[in-house]
Amino acid sequence: MDQEDAALVAAFKRGEESAFTALVIKYRETVYRIARRMVANHEDGADVTQEVFIRVHRALPRFDGRSQLRTWLYRITVNLCLDFQERRNRHSWVELEEVVQEAPAETGPVARVEAQAVRQAVAQAVESLPARQRAMVTLRLYQDLPYGEIAKICGCSEGTVKATMFAALRKLRGLLAEEWSEERR
Amino acid sequence: MTCREAREALLETVTGRTAPDLRRAVAAHLEVCPACRAEAARLEETVALLRATPDPAPPEGFWPGFMARLEERISREPVSVWARLRRRMSAPVLGPAAATVIVVLVFVVSTLLRPGAPPASTTQSQVAPFLTDSMRTLMPSLEETVQLWQSGLGTVDAEPLFETQPAVP
Ligand SMILES: [Zn+2]
Numbered sequence: 001m002d003q004e005d006a007a008l009v010a011a012f013k014r015g016e017e018s019a020f021t022a023l024v025i026k027y028r029e030t031v032y033r034i035a036r037r038m039v040a041n042h043e044d045g046a047d048v049t050q051e052v053f054i055r056v057h058r059a060l061p062r063f064d065g066r067s068q069l070r071t072w073l074y075r076i077t078v079n080l081c082l083d084f085q086e087r088r089n090r091h092s093w094v095e096l097e098e099v100v101q102e103a104p105a106e107t108g109p110v111a112r113v114e115a116q117a118v119r120q121a122v123a124q125a126v127e128s129l130p131a132r133q134r135a136m137v138t139l140r141l142y143q144d145l146p147y148g149e150i151a152k153i154c155g156c157s158e159g160t161v162k163a164t165m166f167a168a169l170r171k172l173r174g175l176l177a178e179e180w181s182e183e184r185r
Numbered sequence: 186m187t188c189r190e191a192r193e194a195l196l197e198t199v200t201g202r203t204a205p206d207l208r209r210a211v212a213a214h215l216e217v218c219p220a221c222r223a224e225a226a227r228l229e230e231t232v233a234l235l236r237a238t239p240d241p242a243p244p245e246g247f248w249p250g251f252m253a254r255l256e257e258r259i260s261r262e263p264v265s266v267w268a269r270l271r272r273r274m275s276a277p278v279l280g281p282a283a284a285t286v287i288v289v290l291v292f293v294v295s296t297l298l299r300p301g302a303p304p305a306s307t308t309q310s311q312v313a314p315f316l317t318d319s320m321r322t323l324m325p326s327l328e329e330t331v332q333l334w335q336s337g338l339g340t341v342d343a344e345p346l347f348e349t350q351p352a353v354p
Binding site: 172173 | 197200202227231232234235241247248251252254255
């Protein structure tokens with residue numbers, strides 16, 4: 001395990017609550033980013049993030065350090081997002097308005113409109129992926145995790161992750177290409 | 186390198202950092218294989234588009250209050266006393282033996298405090314069977330502690346452990 005994480009876990013097990021605070025501060029933004037790419041809006045992402053750390057606090061005394069703390073934490077995050085998504089299936093994925101609003105201001109109105117169109121198209125395409133594919137794409141493309149670690153997080157083989165990623169990227173490419181050709185017509 | 190191997194390697198080279206020798210092997214294959222070259226170009230474009238979306242960030246002011254809200258939620262978690270006790274007791278120096286001591290102590294004291302429990306004079310003999318050598322080594326004053334608890338908690342007319350604060354006039 002990462003040495004800093006191991007020290008924090010050991011301190012927490014000794015009863016030092018400040019070690020938990022340190023862990024939360026270290027990981028909360030990444031957990032939020034992963035969650036936010038998988039659920040519909042900020043409120044849901046915030047709920048998932050809080051729930052992740054409640055579960056961590058509950059289970060950390062039994063954490064045996066056989067896997068990386070990070071892997072375990074992201075596994076909890078992805079599983080909660082999948083649960084959350086299942087319960088809210090009627091709701092669409094990421095709210096497009098929010099994605100567009102989050103875009104930083106580009107220079108010039110033309111560039112801004114184009115950048116927004118790209119983001120919207122990408123968000124829409126990612127939204128259409130099945131939840132597990134979305135999780136894998138998020139962990140690989142936005143968190144830069146190795147395929148082996150993604151396999152542990154998602155509870156499947158590395159081969160499955162790679163095959164799924166390939167399928168997901170092909171599907172996304174198809175969707176984006178469609179979008180582009182429509183726009184150019 | 187076969188096309189199959191090249192496609193698998195492309196997943197590595199296009200979406201992450203790759204060891205230079207794998208990168209070189211893929212490049213060599215792409216040079217001679219137009220089909221994989223086209224695939225690589227499409228994958229690269231797709232990944233670039235996907236990565237162009239900014240990292241989601243919460244509204245301003247979300248993080249400053251996060252820890253307090255989390256702690257508030259955690260404080261409402263059920264069965265925290267035992268969880269906390271177990272966690273405190275699992276410190277590397279003391280380990281599970283100390284947790285056992287506490288469990289036994291609680292058990293012994295609660296047993297002795299039951300209505301109709303024998304008088305305090307038999308404490309030693311009652312506690313003795315529960316005390317192992319490792320527990321005595323760990324907490325040399327264990328028997329004394331049990332006796333103290335007994336006299337403090339078990340007898341009706343025992344002296345209060347703390348003086349009650351006199352009422353402010
Ligand atoms: Zn080829």
